[in-house]
Amino acid sequence: MELLNMSHPDKAIATKWIDDYLDLYNLAVSIGDTAWQQDILQSLRDRDSHIRAEIAHNVQVELWLRFDSINRKMLDLYEQLRSSANTDNEKRQLQEQVWEFKIQRVTISNKLKAQYTAQQL
Secondary structure, three states: OOHHHOOHHHHHHHHHHHHHHHHHHHHHHHHOOHHHHHHHHHHHHOHHHHHHHHHHHHHHHHHHHHHHHHHHHHHHHHHHHHOOOOOHHHHHHHHHHHHHHHHHHHHHHHHHHHHHHHHHO
16 A cells, blocks of 8 residues: 555555554564564554555544434434424425435445445455
């Protein structure tokens, strides 16, 4: 995995992951734990798969946060729809917003499903 071909957020994740493991390696050296040093070096050699997993995890977290946010907005819209103070035009607009959020939620669900399926492979 080459850092030059990554998006800025992915580069930040990769850089942080590598920095954290180098810090752990320095700690292992300072305490003289050679077995731990070798484990860390192996993880650094396999960094591409570890970084991909970290990026995938962050994508999933972001998708779930967006999903939850949409659910909260939809609940608010449903509450507004229950209000009898809305005119027919306002109710139609609220229903259209609910529909748009439902579409967004399906899109996010499909992305989450694709993420989980890719992890299973």
